[in-house]
Amino acid sequence: MSSTSHSTLIYKSTLVASVGGLLFGYDTAVISGAIGFMKIYYHLSDVMMGWVASCALLGCIVGAMYSGKLSDHVGRKKVLMLSALLFVISSIGTAVAPNLLFFVVFRIIGGMGIGIASMLSPMYISEMAPAAIRGRLISIFQLGIVTGILVIYFVNAYIAGIHNETWNISTGWRWMFGSGVIPSIIFILLLLTIPESPRWLASHQRNSEALDILTQINGAELAQQELESINESLKDETPFSFSDIKAPQLKRAMGIGILLAILSQITGINAIMYYAPEIFKSIGVGSDSAFMQTILLGIINVIFTLVAIQYVDHWGRKKLLLLGISGMTICLFITGLVFYTQQQGYLLLIAILGYIACFAMSLGPLTFVVIAEIFPTKARATAMSVATFFLWLAVFLVSQTFPVLIGSVGSACTFWIYTIIAVFTFIFIWKTIPETKGKTLEEIEKEWTDRE
Template identity: 35%
Template structure:
């Protein structure tokens, strides 16, 4: 079958420019996701949070994203991808400004949820828009721009936090508020991009307007061939898809792939790593400054290997990247679990002297000279000597004074994990989601699957502080390793290759299967 790429010469620079502008939503998503890691200590103290309050204040942005997921698809189908993205940019701006100025816990949560709604829209609609304007041979790379911008946003957030952490006063307000600047830039830049040609034809029947946009992307031949393919697809559709349509037998393969990949992208712990990176490194005995520096290295690793994924995704393919990435993720998580499992905790006059709370120091003074293998034994002994509030403070802030661990192994494990995610589940999931759904059900399908993905992410983020304090890092990373192993098996059995195929060809392949 002759494809559009075989017969036309692409205006690649124009298509790349459009994709980069739209993918700025990914930058804001990544920045918003990671910037909270630097603010954790500040907001915990200012709002007097418990472990569960902290978990919710970090994870509530995902709670908002679930609402954004449910609304984004249908709204994008009705009003267009471009208009929804403009609203998304406005929500990011409002959220960043309000969360930085918040004076109460409820007010802070509300501002974060508004940003979450923006995330829910950006993470779904930006890849869909790019997939709909991109030629088949460029689609994987261009859709991956969204993931690239996500990781750039994460890296910039870590850098921003590092330079702002030592500001006098409430530095966490500056960390959260600086996001308003790129959000406003995104809002203005979106007015320069065209509407999706596929949406213009499918929803408004504006063939001439769509033709002008497609001609600018790839010339007259490309425009005519693409319009013909879109109209051929429309001719097969009898009515707009509904929620019940997603569970028809003919869509079984599509929904298994979509729900499965959405589940494993989050359940393997990536957002726990990004949201709590400094906390994890402090658990491994690092100082505050070194932990923020190591978080920067995590962000840069994510960025570099996302670039590798963009280079490989249309060459090597989606499924091979997923298999390589999930295998290496499993190895990395086992390494982290082993490092923490081999850690010991020792009390001495020097380490006890680092506790500035005199009452706590006196309560633990009889532990001088003792060592503990593993957190469980340590916590059992310490809990009997402290009040509930003191024990919580010990688990959060004081434990790093006593740990002896191979910190290099922890750092290497986290970097390997992030690199592996960055070449696989990170970008490939969103590429697949933008490709596999037929036009008839795309709007409702991406909303449902996006909601599910955010629900899993919220659950992981909410539970992680409790896991780290109560189960300890060994069991926590061990659980993630087991789930990552399950991801390998799922990809091998269910995921199909979509490299180099038009959206219409992907639809025919999966529905036939």
Template identity: 40%
Template sequence: MKKLYPFFISFVVALGGFLLGFDSAVISGAVGGISDYFSMTDWELGFSVGCVIFGAMAGNISAGPLSDRFGRKKILLLTAILFTVSALWSALATSYVEFILARIIGGIGIGGAILIAPIYIAEIAPPKIRGSLVSLNQLNIVLGISVAYFSNYFLKDIEVDSWRWMLGVETIPAIIYFFALLAIPKSPRWLIQQHNLIEAAERILIKIGGQEYARNTIDEIKSNIAKKVKKGTFKQLLSRRLRNIIIIAFGIAFFQQITGINAIFYYAPTIFEQAGGSSDSSFLQAIVVGLTNLVFTLVAIRLIDRLGRKPLLIMGTATMTVALTMATFAFNNATYNLNKNNIQSIENTDIKNAISSLEGMSFSSQTALFNTLNPLLNKSQLVDFKRNEVKKFININATLVLIAILSYVAAFAISLGPVMWTLLSEIFPGNIKGIAISVVGFFNSLVSYTVTQFFPWELTNLGPTLTFAIYAGMAGLSLLFVLKYVVETKGKTLEEIEQSLVKN
């Protein structure tokens, strides 16, 4: 088998994942800057971070059908253009509305890239290495996240609007991605299924796996096409024939996001500041999060075609549950001490004067602290204290928080991160794959938006203890779902997977 050529193709396509990861994580370093520059409330901040997912939903719902019509390659080229436009415009934005529009454009690119890249790779990859090659997309996503954290750390000290540089630097990899895509072929399965261009597809398949591989693959595709009456439709997704596939797809898409992974990636420095860290240390800890994600994604790529998809999901979701429970425990045991030095460090003079009478007091929870402050501060002052000042008073086992977050990210990186997209690229029948993954991707983005939008509000109003407790509960439910519903697809051709899952 010729591994080098399919690896090259897959790596180039997966560079879209790098941009996706970079775009997702770079905002974490810019949160403070954009919040101050545009004078945002908690809700506006959550929307400015989460609005990218609205664009992703548009990309999700349209990318599949468009890729069926125009081809996977052309849609990937379009995503590269969208990433470029978004990076430049968001860096140059002078109003809140401009910034939101620029972020949404980038989101459309994310929605297209996150769906079409794994579809394309699955369609060109030989079965024995398909899981590893599809996982290259997830590897590039986490590589983009790590590079974004490094980039943010080195750009954070630029004196004037460092957030503009953080967001604008994405233009460079976006342009590189566009020109790299010009070197890859069209999907051979798409050429046959949509246009019956057998000779063109055969030339590509020979370069991927040799004459015998090309002949066998074309025979399988033809056999599968012969069984199809018509192209897939949205209505077909609701048929009883696809019930098993739909349960797996929507379930895994729901649990991948509801367990809070994007809250960690989008707000990593904010979370570590909640645990009492300084701005510098919080950015450094975010880098460690990115590196952990990268290392364990490499582990997943090595194991996904050896152990299989389901064992990785079981190990990962179980560990995520334990890790999030640890974080809940750490924040629940935190105390809040109002000593003289901490009170003097408050920037808002009115707040400082209002709570000076509490000097020397200690509280066993955020709730007890806020209940005491409630009659002393007006509404806006209390919100300001919750957002900006409470972290100065926390006494917490910060090491336990760091271990919990890193364990959670590592577990996600070997399970729900790469495995979900591998499964989605495998389980849907070829005639409906584009439409189906668009719908599931839209749903996945909707759940992601909900988590991202409400996270700043949850930290302010529910506190970190209850926030992480909710995520821990969801991780436990995801483990139960995997045990009951997810099937193994390791080593099977796409046609064999379809035959085993689709009811006659």
């Protein structure tokens, strides 16, 4: 079977796993439409507004931390089902929460689902995908995320337009959270139709099942070679533990994975995603217009994620990352300048859309691609859990501090701080990120070992 004639199984499995990304985006961005109404309903201060917007991220941190070990024991697919169930519970709980404490508890439960999906969906795809198209397939997970974000922007705008402002403040925001039940149930049903990861099956000595799935994806000859290569990488039978992360061949990969995960977030992406309507309102845009500009932001996000999917396996990870972070740096500087000069025109919208476009074709999808590729099979679940844990920790810090930064140092300085971080990120990517396009996961693992 040629590298271009892969079976429908791999595309189907990728799309289903990417629904986990859709729920991730949907549940993460729902707050952007609700936070303004909740601020009035609960009389939130800047600090409390930051907490309500970011409390789900505590759950994300917990979900990311434990999902790797759990998926090593019971399988990738079962833990993805757990994430979908957590999304259902959270959607219902936040919609009917009688007070802010209950709301926060159910948002944290939903956050656990996001944390699991953010780590396991790209890992599952990486363990299923043929080397030649792996970057493209993992990037489809990011397409799921941005599609989820775009869908909830439309849902939020629709719900906000049903009745007047008073209804939105008392009830509308509850509908926004409750709407997440529908995609969550769809995810559970779709997961029933896809197989377990062949690399997980091989690690549990279920070689005939692993070979059957690999054969459906790659054809009989390549499947046998790949299974032998997987088993070779699993030869050391001692169970993997967190202490093994200190091993020389893992240390460098771990450092790169953690730093890339952190830097992908502290360049301000979630500040813009969570607070986009509030940012647009702050320069005099009306509530309805702010919602529509936020939807435009979501559309740009989807379009430029498709650019990443198209070119990641041709241009390579590193070139796309450097191109994207360069554009992000310029757009962040311009955003700060707009706030500094207090311009009321469309330059802020253009700068923010440019920033989103550059993020969507680079750090957005490729962070997940790189951290799903650079770790050895035996360590992948635990190492990705650690990297994703730091990613969500960074998201939490950005979301928690953004309203406080805006209130203390002002909007211009806040975006210029993100600009400086973006410059550092460019240097980090240029100096340290390895190129992994076209290599099997086992070939990448061997390169790390040979380097030591």
